[in-house]
Amino acid sequence: MDAMSVPEVEVQDVPDGAFLLDVRENDEWRAGHAPAAVHIPLGELQARVGEVPKDAPVYVVCRAGSRSAHAAAWLGHVGWDAINVGGGMQSWEVAGRPMVSESGQDPFVA
Template sequence: MTVPEIEAHDVPADGYLLDVREQDEWVAGHAPEAVHIPLGQLQARVDEVPAEQTVYVVCRVGGRSAQAAAWLNHIGRTAVNVGGGMQSWQFAQRPMVSESGQPPFVA
């Protein structure tokens, strides 16, 4: 199954952005409005993901988010992979924040 994909610079500013990276990656740097659910927790926490809107899924480079988007689409949600992940997000100079007190970066 082909997973829909979008470039980081094309993700709508008001889109629902789901970050499926691990905790240490999230702490280092993430999009300000992103929701963090690590890939390994997604099946158990899927009810936290809105069913009525498109979900843009991001990880570090795009592999884990493609898996998550494929699964979400499989269960009837509308999910789009962010191609290139947070590395592309950072390259596109989209907003980022960190939880560490240090400048944000993609771990």
């Protein structure tokens, strides 16, 4: 599926309270992520898709936007309302959106 056909929003347009799906790897997640994000690494998404709600839009994020575009394309293909977050967590960090880490250190985008 062409990733260019995936709906996309800028990080500042992700609504508060939206379902935010982070598809980065474990080390990236531990370094820093959005506080309310749900972590399902891209490689596990097909097996764990039942954890993703179908009754609301799903905003998909990765480090820079490429993996999340693929994830959003696949989710859209199988019936979810999935929207890619353009620029990923790199743009999230630059925009000053809230972040937390799992490491006990200051959050950053790995």
